[in-house]
Amino acid sequence: MTRQPFILRNPSILIVLAVLAAFTVAVTLMSAAYGNGAIPTSMVKVLGKTLCLALAAVAMDLVWGYLGILSLGQMAFFALGGYMVGQWLMYARTETIVAASLAQNPIPATPLELQEAVANQIFGVVGSSDLPLVWTFAHSLTLQLILVVAVPGILALVFGWLAFRSRVNGVYLSILTQAMTLALALWLFQNDSGFRGNNGLSGLQNIPGLEGRDQATLSVWFLWASAAALAVFYVLAAWLVSGKFGSVIRAIRDDETRVRFLGYPVEGFKLVVFTLAAMITAIAGALYYPQAGIINPAELMPIASIYLAVWVAIGGRGRLYGAIIGAVVVSLLSSWFTGGRAPDIRLPGYVVHWVDWWQVALGLSFVLVTLFAPKGIAGIFDRLSGLRAPRRAAPRKQEVKA
Amino acid sequence: MSALLEVDSVSVSFDGFKAINNLSFNIGAVELRAVIGPNGAGKTTFMDIVTGKTKPDAGRVLWGEDSRSLLKMNEAQIARAGVGRKFQRPTVFEDQSVSANLTMALKANRGPFGVLFWRPSATSAARVAELAEEVGLSEQIDRKAGELSHGQKQWLEIGMLLAQEPRLLLVDEPAAGMTLAEREQTTTLLRRLAETRAVVVVEHDMDFVRRLECKVTVLHQGSVLAEGSLDHVTRNPDVIEVYLGR
Ligand SMILES: Nc1ncnc2c1ncn2[C@@H]1O[C@H](COP(=O)(O)OP(=O)(O)OP(=O)(O)O)[C@@H](O)[C@H]1O
Ligand SMILES: [Mg+2]
Numbered sequence: 319m320t321r322q323p324f325i326l327r328n329p330s331i332l333i334v335l336a337v338l339a340a341f342t343v344a345v346t347l348m349s350a351a352y353g354n355g356a357i358p359t360s361m362v363k364v365l366g367k368t369l370c371l372a373l374a375a376v377a378m379d380l381v382w383g384y385l386g387i388l389s390l391g392q393m394a395f396f397a398l399g400g401y402m403v404g405q406w407l408m409y410a411r412t413e414t415i416v417a418a419s420l421a422q423n424p425i426p427a428t429p430l431e432l433q434e435a436v437a438n439q440i441f442g443v444v445g446s447s448d449l450p451l452v453w454t455f456a457h458s459l460t461l462q463l464i465l466v467v468a469v470p471g472i473l474a475l476v477f478g479w480l481a482f483r484s485r486v487n488g489v490y491l492s493i494l495t496q497a498m499t500l501a502l503a504l505w506l507f508q509n510d511s512g513f514r515g516n517n518g519l520s521g522l523q524n525i526p527g528l529e530g531r532d533q534a535t536l537s538v539w540f541l542w543a544s545a546a547a548l549a550v551f552y553v554l555a556a557w558l559v560s561g562k563f564g565s566v567i568r569a570i571r572d573d574e575t576r577v578r579f580l581g582y583p584v585e586g587f588k589l590v591v592f593t594l595a596a597m598i599t600a601i602a603g604a605l606y607y608p609q610a611g612i613i614n615p616a617e618l619m620p621i622a623s624i625y626l627a628v629w630v631a632i633g634g635r636g637r638l639y640g641a642i643i644g645a646v647v648v649s650l651l652s653s654w655f656t657g658g659r660a661p662d663i664r665l666p667g668y669v670v671h672w673v674d675w676w677q678v679a680l681g682l683s684f685v686l687v688t689l690f691a692p693k694g695i696a697g698i699f700d701r702l703s704g705l706r707a708p709r710r711a712a713p714r715k716q717e718v719k720a
Numbered sequence: 721m722s723a724l725l726e727v728d729s730v731s732v733s734f735d736g737f738k739a740i741n742n743l744s745f746n747i748g749a750v751e752l753r754a755v756i757g758p759n760g761a762g763k764t765t766f767m768d769i770v771t772g773k774t775k776p777d778a779g780r781v782l783w784g785e786d787s788r789s790l791l792k793m794n795e796a797q798i799a800r801a802g803v804g805r806k807f808q809r810p811t812v813f814e815d816q817s818v819s820a821n822l823t824m825a826l827k828a829n830r831g832p833f834g835v836l837f838w839r840p841s842a843t844s845a846a847r848v849a850e851l852a853e854e855v856g857l858s859e860q861i862d863r864k865a866g867e868l869s870h871g872q873k874q875w876l877e878i879g880m881l882l883a884q885e886p887r888l889l890l891v892d893e894p895a896a897g898m899t900l901a902e903r904e905q906t907t908t909l910l911r912r913l914a915e916t917r918a919v920v921v922v923e924h925d926m927d928f929v930r931r932l933e934c935k936v937t938v939l940h941q942g943s944v945l946a947e948g949s950l951d952h953v954t955r956n957p958d959v960i961e962v963y964l965g966r
Contacts, residue, residue: 339742500737561838565813565820566824573813575773578794579771579796580796580825580884581829586832587832590833635801657916
């Protein structure tokens with residue numbers, strides 16, 4: 319039996335890839351570094367970061383929309399990815415600076431002295447001068463990149479194993495995921511966590527080894543990398559949900575007891591999807607924070623993960639492209655409304671400042687979507703395409719028995 | 721005849737209420753058995769115990785030639801060992817097509833990675849078509865299961881059970897919601913299935929049970945009240961009192 323490759327069987331994948339490619343080319347041609355400069359570098363960064371958020375939303379959709387676990391701790395994985403890459407960025411850059419200043423000394427510094435000076439520089443703000451254990455691999459980009467997926471992956475694996483094995487479900491599981499990210503955030507807030515407490519990691523926009531490149535160039539490079547990651551993992555996610563695996567995880571979402579009686583090890587499926595999604599989210603975070611320039615424990619507060627869920631709900635969960643639409647539309651609107659550039663609405667006797675009212679509007683639209691468009695924005699696309707082609711599943715005429 | 725399933729002095733109570741009380745029950749590898757009993761007799765709970773959904777407080781449940789204990793296995797492992805179950809109300813995956821429902825049930829590697837790299841083949845497609853034909857859903861194969869009628873859902877679930885190729889089939893009230901013609905089809909199918917495997921049918925409908933022409937076990941208050949042919953048990957005064965006489 320010959321089957322078309324799955325990409326051809328799912329035209330929506332090609333559409334998403336084409337739109338993504340067109341978007342990336344367009345931004346590049348309007349960037350300061352490679353184009354006419356119509357889009358300022360800060361905006362290129364916003365767009366690049368938005369692609370990372372879209373990737374996190376795709377992973378969230380796998381976990382929530384397809385597997386049915388409303389995880390309210392996804393941004394913990396996102397931030398961990400950022401922290402892992404941030405450690406190398408900060409260490410390597412500090413090392414360059416410190417080495418340059420020590421080179422003034424008549425006696426060349428030993429590697430140990432160099433390391434101490436680096437530690438002093440990085441941890442002076444939290445009153446320490448020792449390199450914490452968790453920075454053991456910070457000198458190596460390769461090792462830290464492995465940690466980007468390994469740390470969130472192992473955290474998800476252990477957390478998932480404990481939670482799924484004891485069959486924690488529904489709202490209890492959501493609360494548990496939220497507790498996980500909150501606990502992690504509170505731990506990171508401590509000065510002796512080894513991650514510089516509430517200062518977090520900063521200067522991440524400076525990429526060691528690429529000092530000769532200006533931010534305008536780097537911002538475009540990161541945009542490309544973010545777009546590439548989104549494309550690759552979108553296709554991976556679409557492949558994952560397309561076949562029998564997708565069938566089984568949606569079945570778990572709808573009735574996991576029944577799936578067990580079919581002989582499927584439900585916990586195993588949940589673990590695979592949850593862990594994979596955590597790793598994808600971490601990669602998104604590792605690309606996001608060098609564009610943001612700074613990461614601190616506030617990024618792990620549960621509210622961030624709740625926003626992610628809201629984006630996916632508004633975009634349309636259970637549709638991968640819905641997750642992208644939701645993340646892009648809502649996060650860009652958010653930064654526009656809260657950026658102070660949205661015109662205030664002057665009502666008689668009251669002025670609606672969007673900076674203050676945007677959250678309320680967002681919350682309201684979430685409620686409205688949940689009530690009136692449970693399939694979100696993607697549901698509108700479904701309905702439009704449903705108008706063009708007659709429903710394949712149209713009920714057939716029943717034979718009339720005399 | 722050696723038993724395929726041996727339930728031995730099993731008891732389970734919910735908040736002090738004994739739903740199953742010292743129940744013993746055997747079934748051979750090739751046998752059709754009807755289980756009847758008034759509401760709350762423990763028929764569904766019995767199936768819950770065999771399929772691993774409920775863990776009993778006492779007793780043994782042994783399976784197969786090597787008498788493995790089912791109590792140490794979880795639901796999925798028990799299903800993979802060859803116990804198939806049809807629920808009282810039809811449970812199919814309404815959001816997915818009839819063929820996707822059947823494909824999921826097809827006997828195949830059940831592990832996450834096995835499933836991930838599973839690809840439909842000519843054989844699997846033919847098997848799905850054959851199963852759909854068998855349960856009269858060929859026309860509906862691309863429709864979502866949620867769009868089927870109640871009776872059709874029952875049939876789809878039976879088709880999914882067949883796809884699993886179980887050695888023991890536990891069927892809870894199959895006739896509920898079926899038309900007379902469908903009931904007749906169901907009895908024929910169950911009897912045919914029992915030619916190659918063990919089938920346990922829980923049913924309230926006496927006519928349905930009569931047409932199965934098989935040994936009957938009467939449950940009452942969580943234990944076996946009587947066992948034998950339908951005529952035999954219906955003559956039993958205890959049975960008449962608790963069940964038929966009402
Ligand atoms: N999980 C549970 N918790 C508490 N009580 C339960 C539970 N499951 C079953 N019971 C009780 O155990 C008894 C046996 O229930 P069961 O469902 O096995 O009866 P049944 O024979 O299948 O009845 P029916 O003919 O109505 O389907 C009932 O009184 C029921 O209320
Ligand atoms: Mg019952």
